[in-house]
Amino acid sequence: MTQILSPAATDTSASHSVGKSGGPNAPAPLEFHTKPTETIIPAAHGYAEALKAGTIFRLVDLHGLQIIDMSAFVLPYAYGSIASAEHLSPSYTLHHTRGTPITVGEPIYSNMDRELLRLVGDTCKTHDMTFMSCFPKMYEDRGLPGHRSCAQNMVEAFSRFGMQGLPEVREPFNVFQNSPYFCKKALNCSRPGDWVEFEVLLDCVVGWSSCPFDQEGWSGGTPTDVLVVTGLSKGENGLTSDYEMSEDTYKRIYGKGKHE
Numbered sequence: 001m002t003q004i005l006s007p008a009a010t011d012t013s014a015s016h017s018v019g020k021s022g023g024p025n026a027p028a029p030l031e032f033h034t035k036p037t038e039t040i041i042p043a044a045h046g047y048a049e050a051l052k053a054g055t056i057f058r059l060v061d062l063h064g065l066q067i068i069d070m071s072a073f074v075l076p077y078a079y080g081s082i083a084s085a086e087h088l089s090p091s092y093t094l095h096h097t098r099g100t101p102i103t104v105g106e107p108i109y110s111n112m113d114r115e116l117l118r119l120v121g122d123t124c125k126t127h128d129m130t131f132m133s134c135f136p137k138m139y140e141d142r143g144l145p146g147h148r149s150c151a152q153n154m155v156e157a158f159s160r161f162g163m164q165g166l167p168e169v170r171e172p173f174n175v176f177q178n179s180p181y182f183c184k185k186a187l188n189c190s191r192p193g194d195w196v197e198f199e200v201l202l203d204c205v206v207g208w209s210s211c212p213f214d215q216e217g218w219s220g221g222t223p224t225d226v227l228v229v230t231g232l233s234k235g236e237n238g239l240t241s242d243y244e245m246s247e248d249t250y251k252r253i254y255g256k257g258k259h260e
């Protein structure tokens with residue numbers, strides 16, 4: 001199953017369940033994908049989904065050099081209270097790694113010091129755990145008012161899970177971001193098709209943003225679509241999934257077959 005979200009579709013703010021029932025908004029039950037489900041996130045936009053513990057998801061940089069900001073909130077929490085929900089925490093994770101980025105087999109922790117996601121596959125091996133999401137004022141200060149930002153993408157992506165504004169955006173794990181402070185490689189280094197996989201360790205809602213930051217060479221100067229595949233399970237190696245992009249999806253993305 002492949003979902004292709006149009007940019008407009010990511011801007012919805014419909015009321016939604018966040019893992020508890022009842023209350024004035026009478027949230028509907030959360031839906032979890034239990035079968036492999038591909039979602040193409042449009043360039044410079046965001047997307048969020050509820051994920052079940054025990055499943056795996058994969059993020060794919062379809063065209064190379066694209067940073068993907070990632071945030072997560074642990075379920076359940078009452079609709080409208082995302083600001084106080086347990087969430088993914090780069091700084092708690094850095095406490096456990098003594099300041100270095102995580103490698104395959106290591107978890108990302110929550111701000112309650114619980115293992116939330118585990119990195120189980122990684123073809124790029126360069127990510128950032130130190131910087132905030134790009135935000136509207138950052139672009140305004142550069143004379144670019146109205147420029148898309150990861151922070152606003154997160155608000156839009158999590159709006160159906162109760163997020164209302166920028167103050168509720170948490171510090172992200174920046175997939176494929178190469179921060180020169182930690183690494184001497186060239187700015188950004190993911191190649192077309194590079195991917196990471198995470199195992200979900202606690203039921204949660206996870207959001208991703210194709211970073212719109214197109215200044216100074218970041219994201220290759222032109223943000224691009226990325227792919228998230230949720231509902232995966234462990235493959236034969238017991239760690240990563242056995243997911244392979246279907247020929248149909250490959251053609252839809254690249255305009256030609258895998259071997260054409």
Ligand SMILES: [Zn+2]
Nearest residue numbers: 134150211212
């Ligand atoms: Zn960004």
